[in-house]
Each structure stands twice: as structure tokens, then as C-alpha cells.
Amino acid sequence: MPGPNKETDLTERVEAFLSDLKRGGSGTGPLRGSAETARETTELLRRITAQARWSSAGDLMEIIHKEGRRMTAAQPSETTVGNMIRRVLKIIREEYARSRGSSEEADQQESLHKLLTSGGLGEETFRQHFAHLKANVIEAIKELLTELEGTTEYIAIQALEHIHSNEVIMTIGRSRTVEAFLKDAARKRKFHVIVAECAPFCQGHEMATGLSTAGIETTVITDAAIFAVMSRVNKVIIGTQTVLANGGLRAVNGTHTLALAAKHHSTPLIVCAPMFKLSPQFPNEEDTFHKFVSPHEVLPFTEGEILSKVNVHCPVFDYVPPELITLFISNIGGHAPSYIYRLMSELYHPEDHEL
């Protein structure tokens, strides 16, 4: 019987994905990049839409909510998973609204005027059954997948608009997006890149070797020298793990220092982040923001005598406030940090902010 087989197959895939997430989330960088995680999440959601049993949009949304909660619980720091789930939920809402024939404006954020005049919009239950809804949703998710595949390329294309010749550019750690960005500019321009190695994981080393094999003049510096060399830097271009709803960043540790040094020298700070990294969370410094990994990276077990008497911290992320950021470059163009909240309202529905 195809039905149960499909279902077990589906649950197997979901379980495999969850265990991958749990394993791959160490501070050295996930086993795969955020783009891959986003793509896999979307693939999985497409399968769930295709193979799970649901009759109305509301059912599908509940299923996706449930699976989404499990996925985000597996690795809370991997926010692209949650972002993709919210995108798909928004797609479902839109397709539902289109099938119903009502205009898209009904789904927009409720203004006070609308709340008082229209009234009944908040009671949408998504219970109506539409025959073509499934096909439409799957089609829309496929479009989302193609969009995901092109993000790095669309960001890299904009490189020549931002890098002139003989510039000195600084970056920190390793970001595939920034690497593609710089390599694209290097085809036509000559410039110099300084990479901060970002201890203790030293992902900067990999970045530097990647850039230098592409023929870019690269220098590796230690984290301690960031402020010392900043006076000679023309631009700072970084990647990030997440873009928060207020325009701030959750980036690799050391980025806040880099941003402060850039601000002190009035050097522009450019963040290359594709849209799937935009998360509707606001920075919450208490429990969920910081992630720590084994202090062995900082103080190895060979220092045995003092280890037991000392507290060692190894945070993975840093919060960078939006005042320190000059520009976001994403696959849909460049934006100021103050515009991020608007983009967010286009991508996600306010009711999906809490999965």
C-alpha cells in the first residue's frame, strides 16, 4: 500500500533531518551551510505537503506547525529552519486567500482602522477545502526552492557596485556568501583583503586560503589586531548567521568588536545576508540568544591543574546592534538596517512569529 509506506518514509526523513540538526550544530560551523539547511528544510516541507494527509489549509498549517516546533527545538540556534517554515506558512496563507478570491491586502498587518472597521478578518479559520490548493502550494514551494538556489549568485552579482580598485577590505571568520562576493569582484578589480582568524575555531584560515587561491591578496591577522589595522581598512564586509527583526545581527563572536572598531574609524560595515536568514525574533539576551560550546576549545584539558578552579566561557555568537551597520546586501538588493522590519512583514505573517 503506497499510503503507509509513504508516511513511514516521510517520518523517517523527518527523523533523519532532526538528528542531523542536533548533531551538526556545534560551534565550528554546522555540518552544512545555512543555505543547504534552508534548502533541505524546504524540500522536507514540500514532501510533507505532498505526502501527508490533509483536507484544508488549516490542517496543513497545523501539521507544519507541529513539525516546525520539533525542528526548531532540535537546534534552536539554526534559525534558517524556522524561517523557512514561516515562509511556507505564509505561502499557504497566500494561496488560500487567492483560492478564496479575496485580495492579498486582507492578509496584511492589521492597522487600528482595519481592526475597528472590518472586524471579522481575525477569525479566518482556513477550513475551506479547495481542490487545487495542494498543487498551488507545491508549485509555490518549488518557486521558493529556485529562489534559494540563486541567492548567493544574486548577492555576488552586486559585488562590483560596492568594491572599487585598490581597496582594503576586512572580514572575519568564514562566510560562503562573502567568499563568493569577493571572488566575483576579484574577476574585474584588484583589491586587498584582511581576514581576522576568529579564534578559537579559526575559520578565517579556511577563508583566507580560499580567497588567495582565487588570486586575491589576502592577509590573515589575529583577533587581537582588529583595532590596530582598522585604520587602513576601507570597508568591512561580513556575513552573519541571522539577521534579527530590529536590523541587528547574530554573528560569529568577535563581530561586535569589529563593528565597534569600524564605527570608531567611520568605516562602512556591509553585511551580506540572503533573505532566508532574516528571522522575526528580536534580540533576547537572556536564555535563547547565546550558545556555548565546549570550553575545551579555549582552555584545553592539558591545563588540568587549573581547569577545575576556573570558569571558562566559549560563546559562539555575538549581538551586533543595528546602529553599527551601514548596509545589508541581500539577494533582492541593498537595504538600510532600518528597512528590515518592512521586509520581514512581506516575508512572514505576524501570527507565525511564534511557531
Add this chain to the structure above:
Amino acid sequence: MADSGGTDEHDKKDDVERSKSEGKELTKEEKQRLRKEKKQQKKHKEKKDDKASQESGKENKSASSAAAAPQLPTQTVKVVKRLPEHIQVDNPEVLKKLAKKLERQQTPVHGATIKIPLRSDYGYKVSLFSHLHQYSRKAPLTQQLSIPSTVIHPAVVRLGLQYSQGIVAGSNARSVALLHAFKQVIRDYTTPPNEELSRDLVNKLKPYISFLNQCRPLSASMGNAIKFVKKEISNIPTQCKEEEAKSKILNCIEWYINDKIILAAKAIAASAIEKISDEDVILVYGCSSLVNHILFEAFEKRRKFRVIVVDSRPRLEGREALRRLVQRGISCTYVLISAVSYILPEVSKVFLGAHALLANGYVMSRVGTSQIALVAKAFNVPVLVCCETYKFCERVQTDSFVSNELDDPDDLIVTRKGKTHLENWQEVPSLGLLNLVYDVTPPDFVDLVITELGMIPCTSVPVVLRVKNVDQ
């Protein structure tokens, strides 16, 4: 060469005279330069000096000006010293001059003349720093010395090796080790016949200082100590007997170490302890002997505080500080410098050590210090710098590029999970590694400087320098 020997003579005289009286008016320098240019064709020596003064730009060669112009009544402005060699590596003329100078500084002993070897640079240098030396730790200078190295005293050879391998590190430790080595040299010294102790001993010390400079560029504190020793030696009256003179010099050196380093540390600790209150969380960076001393004293006086030690690659000096603090029983936390903006909200004060304090109020210290001061300022945490006055330096500097030290670039290579990404960095032509040693912190990041003369703001450093020079 006779005329270059004359330059050295003028050097020494000028050093002595300058420390006794103040320098010439600055406007006279223009006239001196004109006079030099007139004499250009006549004297070979004037021609060489002139080239050097053109290369160094606005800096003036005090030796040639001392030779060219008579001494004039004193004014407040001092003559600026000539540019040190170790920041002119990109100038081949200067390198040639250095090689010649090292050759000259040999004293023929038993018919053999051995010269101090010139250390060669290693690896690809980042273009921003092509004016600085970059040595490899694997090729110490002593490998190029032949045995028996009778020119250089074995204590000095040992010291040079300890410097270049990083065994003796930290400006206080280096200065004290230097002075102890000098004491040994002076004990073993005998005046040759027909020579004056005051002049000959200083000449004897010159090749040692060049050797140590080749092993590792001298720090500001070492420079001040050497100036003091030279001054003391040249002040020995000629009729003094040798034993008496030597014991006098040894006592002077003892006094210097005791007064400027040990007692100064006690005084600084006494005033710094007033700044440490109970329930304080103090952040320190790397391993500064003075800051550690302050924390030990405060702990003895039963203050309740805890310490956060911040460390950075590749030196990881903070681990040494951590060991010492934990041994005393102080509760500590340890992080790397990239986590400093995570940990700073918990911190109530930042204590930093200094390598030197420059005359424009900038603090020269281990690389990373300016970064910590920057982030502390952003979080409104007070930054206190602790520094003895013998580290105050007349130089001025605004960025960390013009005068710095480049350490062995291979230190940056690390093996993680069996993979060493930068292993073959020399083979990749466009890849460079930069291992800076020092950086300068602007005075607006520093809230207070604690010295043995009291607690002063960063901008009062030239006042202290002036007061010290008037005393001397």
C-alpha cells in the same frame, strides 16, 4: 673608517650633553641644514649625513647637527633623535649602514676579529609593514655566531637567546634581565691600559646592545635603562680607581632596579588598591607583571573581587596570568578576546598594563589592548592603565603601523581536527600572515593612568617627562 668613528664619538658626547642640558632651538636646525648643504661637496661625512637626513624627512640627525653647529643657549624644545634603524627596513641605504656599523663594533681580541651577524628577514611581509623586520624564531641569531664568540660576553649571548625565543618576555622582565647581564659584564670588565674606564666601558657595551637589538628590538623601558647606565658610566670621574668605579656603577644599577621597578610597583599597588572595592569584577588582559602584583596585594588585603582574564592567540600569555592568580586562590574566569563583548556587561573595571607611554598620551601595549579599551568604552566600563614612570618615552605615535614589531608569522598556523589550513602559506603567493606584537591605544579610551607619582590622566605624560628631565 675614521670619520664614521668620529660620528660615534659625537654620538656619545651628544647623549651625555643632552641629558645634562636642554637641546637647541628648532629654528637653528634650518640654518644647520643649509650649512650642511654648502659643505656637501667638501666633506664625505657631510654628504652621507645629508642623504640620511633627507631620507628621514622631518627628523634631524642630532650627531651631524652637533658636529656642524655650536652649542647655543638652552630653550625648551629638544632635538629629535635620529630615526631608529628597525623601522627603516625598506630603505637599503639604512641597512647597508647598519651592516657597516656592526662590522665597526668589533674589538680585535687575540688577533681575531669577529663581527656581530646581521639577522635576515623571513617570509613574505605584508606590504603595509615592509618597513619592519620579520624574523623566524627557528633561526636564532646565535646560530650565526662562531665559537669562541669572544667579542660578546656569554651572559649577553644567553640573554639575547632568551629574548629571541620568547623565554624572557614582558617589559619589566626584559629590563631587569638586561640590567643583571650588564652587572655581570661590568664585574668581569678590566680597563685596558691607556684607556679611561668611563669611555671604554661605554664602547664595550655598544656591540652588546647591537647584538641584543638584533635578537629582538629594544623596548622603551630597556632604552631608558641603557641611557641611565651609560650616563652613570660617563659620569665616573677620571681619577677614580677601577674597583671603586665598578662598585659605584653596580650600586647605581641596583638602585635603579630597586627604585624604578620594585618600589614603584609597591607604590602603584598601594594606590591602585584604593580603586578596587568589594564585589568588583576586574578584567585583565594577557600577563602584566604589574597588574598581577596589584591583584595579589589586593587579595592579601582581603578585598573580595573576582578576575576575568582575557587572552589572545598566538601568544596565549593569559594562561600564565591565570595560573598565578589561581595559585593564590583568586576566583577567575577565562575567555578569549573575541568573547570580550559577551563578558563585558559583567565587568566593573578594566586593569591594563603598558609597554610604554608615549609623549602624546598614547599607550603602547600588547596587541589587543586597544581593542579591549574600545569595547570597554562602548560599555562604559572604566579603563585603568598601570605603568611605572621609567617606561615613559619621548616618542610620539598615532597608529600601530609606523613603529611596531613583527613576530614569527608561523605562530598563526594551527592544527584543528587534523587539518592545518595555513600549512603551506609560503607557497601561495598572494597569502600573507601578520603577527603584530604591539598596538597603541588612543588616550580617550583610557580613564586613568596609575604611576608611582600618583594617578594621572593620559594627557599628563609629557608633564611627567619634563619633570623627570629637569630632575636629571
